[in-house]
Amino acid sequence: MHLHKYEKIWLGFGVIALIIFLSVVGVSAFAQGHAPSSGHMTIDPEKVRETAPFDQPGLHKKEDGTYEVAMIALTFGYEPSKLQVPAGKEITFTLTSEDVVHSFSIIGTNVNMMAVPGQINHRTHTFKEPGSYLVICNEYCGSGHHFMSTEIEVVEQ
Amino acid sequence: MKTGEIAAEDRKVALFNLGFAYSAFLIGTLCGLLQVFIRNDALKLPEWLDYYQILTAHGLLLAIVFTTFFIFAFFQAGMSRTLGAFGPKVRLWNWVGFAVTALGTILVVVMVVAGQASVLYTFYAPLQAHGLFYVGLALFVIGTWIQGFSLVGHYAVWRRNHKGELSPLFAFMAIATIILWVIACLGVVATVLFQFIPWAFGWTSGINVELSRSLFWYFGHPLVYFWLLPAYMAWYVIVPKIIGGKVFSDSLARLSFVLFILFSIPVGFHHQLTEPGISSFWKFLQTVLTFMVIIPSLITAFSMFATFEIRGRELGGRGLFGWIRKLPWRDVRFTSIFIAMAFFIPGGAGGIINASFQMNEVIHNTLWVVGHFHITVGTPVAMTFFGLTFWLIPNLTGRRFTKSLQKLAFLQIATWSIGMLLMSTAQHLLGLLGAPRRTAYTGYAHDDALAWFDGLLTNHVTMAVGGSILFLSAVLLVFIVIQLWWLAPKADEQTYEAFPIAESDSSMTPRFLENWKIWIGIAFLLIALAYTIPLAEIIQHAPPGSGRFQTW
Structure with a gap:
C-alpha cells in the first residue's frame, strides 16, 4: 500500500x-x-436499608481518621437529605440506588457518580473550600428528575 | 429524460425510506424546539404531554429513525447505481425489510405518544416501558437486518460475476457499514430479547441492570459509527466527483473503513466510566481501544484535504492556500458537506475528551455531551445527509434542483450552521459549569445553578435562540425536500441531476482488504478480549434482579 x-x-x-x-x-x-468512581460490591436493591453501611445513611468517621458518607439515591431525592461534612478531610462517598438509575454529582467538583441499583459505587474527595455545594441527579430517573437535588454543607473544623 | 442511472423499481424503495426519514425529521426537530423553550422556563406543556416524552421522541426520531432510514435509502440507491439493478429477490427483501423497520418504528412511536415509554432512547433498566415498546425496538433492528442482508446478497451476486475483482468503493463501504451494524446490534438484540421483553411482560421478576447497560453500550458506541460511516462514504466517494476530482487513495479509503469495523465496537465502556460493576482495568483497556479510531479518522482527514488541494491546484490555485479559493464554493452540494466536515474537527476533539477515562467525570451526563453529539451526529452527519438530499431526491424523482432551490439550500445550511454554533457552544460551556443533560427546567435554588441563566453564551436562553434557528432551518429543508420530490420542474438530459460517484483507482489496492473473513474474525477477537471477562464478572456477581419501575 x-x-x-x-x-x-x-x-x-x-x-x-x-x-x-x-x-x-x-x-x-x-x-x-x-x-473515575468505581466499585465491585453488589447489594440486594430491595434490602438497601437493611444492609451496611446504608442502614445508617450519612457521615461516619473511620478508624484511620478519614470519613465515609453512605448515600442512598432514590426517586426523587437522597438519603440523608441533609449532609454536613468537614473541609480538608478525605471523604469517601459510598453510593447505591434503591430504585432506578440515578447519579450523585456535586457541582463545582469532579465528583460525578452513577448510582446503579444492585451495585455500590465509591469516590473519594477532599473539599478544600467550605461552603454550600449543590448536588444534582444528572441521569434521567422519571417525572421528578429535575427536582432531584440536595446540598452539602462543608464546614471548617 | 435520462433514466438509465438507477432502475425505476429500485428508486421507489429508496424514496420510501427517504420519505420516512424526513417525516421523522420534521416531528423530531419540532420536539427539539419545544425542549429548548421548556429548559429556560419560557414554555409550559399541557397536562397530557410531558417533557421526557418529547425528549424520548426527539432522540429516537432524529438519532435512530431519521439516520437509519436515510442511510438505507442512500445505500439502496448507491448499490443499484454502482453494482447494477437489483434482482427480484433483492428487491423483494428490501421492501420486506423496509416494512418491518417501519412497523417497529410505528410501534415504538405509538408507545411513546401513549405515555407508556418515557424511558429516553437509552431505555435504561429498571425503568420499564410497555412490553410492546421493546417489541418495536426488536422489529426495527430485524427490519434493518433484512434490508442489510438483501444488500449483502446483491453484493454477493456481483462478486460471483466478477471473480478476482475488487468491488466498487461505494459498495465496499456500504458492506463494511452493514457488517459493523449487524455486529453492533448483537448487544442490543441480546438485552432486548433475553432481558427486557421477558421482564417487561412479567415472565421474569428481576433484571440485571449493569448487564443491560453494558450490552446497550456495546451497541451504543458502534451505533455512532453506523451514522458516521455513510457520511464518510459521501466524503470519500461523492464529494471528489462533485468538485471534479478523484478519490485520493483507494487503498487508504478501504483501510480506514476496515479499521472502523475493528475499533468502533470493543469500546462501549467509555460510556460507563463513572459507574460501578466494571473494574478500572477494563474501563482503561476500552479507553485505549477507543483511541485507536483516531488513526482512521486522521487518514480520512488527510485524504479529504489532499483531494481538495489536488483539485484546487488543478483549477489554478497557487501558493500555500490559494487552492482553497478555487474550490466550487457556489455549489451547495459541496459547501454543505465541507461545513459538515469543519464541524467534525471540534466534534472529534470533544469526543477524545469524553472518552479520556478520568476526564469523563468533568462532563459526564452534563449538557456538554448534548453539545458534543449535536456537532457530531447533529451536524457532520446530518448536514452531510442534507448535502446528499439536494441531488439524491431529484436524481430519484427525475426533477431539477433549480437555481432558486439552490439559493434556498444555501440559506438552509447557513441557518443550520449558525443555529448549531450558538446552541452547541452554549451547551458545551453550560456543561462545564455542571448543568445536567436530559433535564426539564432546572430551577435549583442555588447560586451555581442560577449562573446557568446568567452568561452571554453560558445561558439556556442562548441555547433556545440557537434551537429556534435550527427549527426554522429544518422547516426550510422539508420545504426543499417537498419541492424536489413533487413540484420542481422535470429534468431533461441536460439538466438531469446525476448520482456522483468519483473515480477510484484500485489497481494498487491489496486484495486482502476485501477479505471480510479476516476482518470479521479480528473484530470478534477484539470484542472477546475487551468484553468476555468483565461481562462474565457482571453475570457471576449479579445482585438480585431489579423490579419494574414506571416513575414518569
Missing part, C-alpha cells in the same frame, strides 16, 4: 500524540490515583 510522504508524517504525528495522551491518562489514573 502506497503512503504519501506527508501522510506518513501526519500519521506519525497522530500516533505519537495518541501515545502521549494515553500515557498521561494512564499515569494520572494508576500512579496518581485519579481514577
